[in-house]
Amino acid sequence: MRDLTIWTYDWVPEGPRGFVRDLRLRWACEEAGFSYAVKVIPFDGRETNHLARQPFGQVPFLDDGKLKLFESGAALLHLARKSEKLMPRDPAGEADTLQWTIAALNSVEMVSVPWWFLEVTGAKDNHLTDWLASRLDHIENILKEREWLAADRFTVADLLMADVLRVTKIRSFGERKATESYVARITGRPAFEKAHASQMVHFAEANAAR
Numbered sequence: 001m002r003d004l005t006i007w008t009y010d011w012v013p014e015g016p017r018g019f020v021r022d023l024r025l026r027w028a029c030e031e032a033g034f035s036y037a038v039k040v041i042p043f044d045g046r047e048t049n050h051l052a053r054q055p056f057g058q059v060p061f062l063d064d065g066k067l068k069l070f071e072s073g074a075a076l077l078h079l080a081r082k083s084e085k086l087m088p089r090d091p092a093g094e095a096d097t098l099q100w101t102i103a104a105l106n107s108v109e110m111v112s113v114p115w116w117f118l119e120v121t122g123a124k125d126n127h128l129t130d131w132l133a134s135r136l137d138h139i140e141n142i143l144k145e146r147e148w149l150a151a152d153r154f155t156v157a158d159l160l161m162a163d164v165l166r167v168t169k170i171r172s173f174g175e176r177k178a179t180e181s182y183v184a185r186i187t188g189r190p191a192f193e194k195a196h197a198s199q200m201v202h203f204a205e206a207n208a209a210r
């Protein structure tokens with residue numbers, strides 16, 4: 001029986017396909033070797049229809065048996081606690097993984113998402129550019145020195161940071177070779193490729209049926 005269920009939308013427009021955050025949870029499950037089901041809630045009416053499961057009307061959310069979690073970061077850390085493949089068990093390695101997981105969400109994505117939003121909505125002067133550049137430069141300097149963010153090995157922190165950084169517009173903004181090669185290396189993992197392909201099939205089938 002599959003205890004893990006990843007919830008996503010029944011359909012999304014073309015732009016976000018391949019980037020919807022259920023991908024993070026699919027990817028983590030693939031890395032850990034967990035079997036999982038994917039279930040859907042309607043995209044239309046999302047503002048109000050599933051607030052009991054995700055208070056902002058968003059996806060993803062996760063069921064693990066009777067446990068229910070929203071926020072991709074919380075769900076990833078929950079999965080990481082179930083598998084050493086995602087987070088080491090020694091206290092130093094675990095602490096390192098936790099801090100870099102939160103850094104991806106709170107120090108990079110907190111800046112990159114509003115920056116990206118201003119870009120795609122055609123803002124004439126994107127006032128967040130210097131702020132984002134500074135965060136990306138710090139990441140670049142770190143990635144020049146090491147292969148993995150935490151614990152000298154692949155962890156869920158790499159999964160999340162690579163997913164945050166792989167948004168094309170962010171990567172094409174400035175030349176950062178270490179970051180480029182990091183994102184290519186982490187997203188070249190078979191687990192990412194499988195998760196990405198599954199999401200693309202999911203939304204292509206949904207689109208054909210719509």
Ligand SMILES: N[C@@H](CCC(=O)N[C@@H](CS)C(=O)NCC(=O)O)C(=O)O
Pocket residue numbers: 019020021022046057058059060070071072073
């Ligand atoms: N902080 C949330 C963000 C979730 C999020 O932005 N989800 C997007 C899909 S990737 C969504 O549901 N967007 C639709 C909307 O906001 O109406 C998380 O990481 O789970």
